[in-house]
Amino acid sequence: MSIIKVERLVRDYGGGKGVFDVSFHVDQGEAFGFLGPNGAGKTTTIRHLMGFLKPASGECSINGLDCWRERDKVQANLGYIPGEISFFEDLSGTEFLKFIAEYRKIGIQNRREELLERFELDPRNKIKKMSKGMKQKLGIVAAFMHDPDILILDEPTSGLDPLMQNRFIDLIAEEKKHGKTILMSSHMFEEVERTCDRIGIIRKGRMVAVDAAASLRERHTRSYTVTLESESAAEAFAIDFNGMRKGLKVTVTTKQSLEEIFMNYYGGEKHDEHGAV
Template sequence: MRVINVQNLTRDYGSGKGIFDVSIQVEKGEVFGFLGPNGAGKTTTIRHLMGFIKPKAGNCQIDGLDCWKDRGEIQKGLGYIPGEISFFDDMTGKEFLKFVADYRNLGKENRMQEMLERFESNPKGKIKKMSKGMKQKLGIVSAFMHNPDILILDEPTSGLDPLMQNRFVELIAEEKKKGKTILLSSHMFEEVERTCDRIGIIRNGKLVTVDAVETLRERHMHTYTVHLDSPQLAEDFARDFQGVCDGNRVTVAAKQSLETIFMNYYGGEEND
């Protein structure tokens, strides 16, 4: 079943800015990675999905409902982490989460406590004084609190330390197992690679490619097998270069940077 359906979505902001003829389909239970550099149009696409802006051309639907007209209905089962977190500065983190729970009319049965513990967060202080990471954790808690079936996450791990990024990756994997549909935007290839089934790459407002992670990985990762003098050396080498050790041999993968991957789609050289 198609949960998120974006068809030929276009929004021209002039001078080449905007999104042009973007089409994305995300199936139920799928994790879709939306990858692109800053200013590529990820957030603009997501704003359409959230019903913040009305499509100028094309359309987008979630669960068969129109994202602009039926935004209230769609939001019942949707969790959202905005790309730029801006909460109510005058509140403490706790007050804010309580506000969101009451505002959404959630009962006592919600995932607030579970999420706070998962991210080791105790947001007692004023939001105004919080670090980026703390605010991001609040954003994650408020997006998952009501246990939504669909998640739209705009650069959800920005500001999180590597440990918390791992926790987040685990969370996504768990939610996926429960059959949730997730659209996750990022500018980091590693992040989407670890969490997503399929990846769409957007650049300058145009969707360049949509592929399964495996396909992209095969196309853009080179692996080398290195023979070393002793198993001890091989083990050290594997640790230092994140390779897979097998006796004297170590297999290492060279990941291309995102830019290189983009260059493959833009720079002329097709497929290596």
């Protein structure tokens, strides 16, 4: 059953910016990766799902509820990490989490402590004094602490170090196991490839491809098998190039960069202009 549905969504900002005729859906218990370069329309689409923007045409719904008209009902069961988190800087992390819990009228959050521990975050500092990574962690805790069934995550790992990125990916995997429906945007192929079942690629406001992560991976990875002179050379080669050794033969796999994948779908044109929409 489709939990998140976007149908023929259009929002034209002029100058080729915006989203044009975007459609996709995310099923119950599925993780959907929303992939695209900066300014491709990921955040604009997410803003429609969040009920921040009214669709110029087309429709967005979550759990059968219209994302614009019934946004408060949609929000009851939703966790959101904004692409650019802006907190109340006057509060400490602890005060902020307490405020959000009271504001959302959620009772005791047994998940709060678990999440703080998982991301090694000490929330007692003033948010103003926190680093970008700490703020991101705080945003993650705020989005997950009320244990929502649906998660909309806009570039959730930005600012996190690789260790924390891995912890986040583990968290997503666990959530998925618990049947949560996840929409996660990213501009990094590796990130969505590791977490998502299906991937939608958006470019210049248009959905270029929606496919299973496995088949995208297959299509966009290239393998080379080389034969080396000795087993020891093969062993060393396999370690250096992260390959699979079989006797004297070593198979190495390369992933295409996001840009190359786009080139596949779009041909000629180079990287999109920067600038968030």
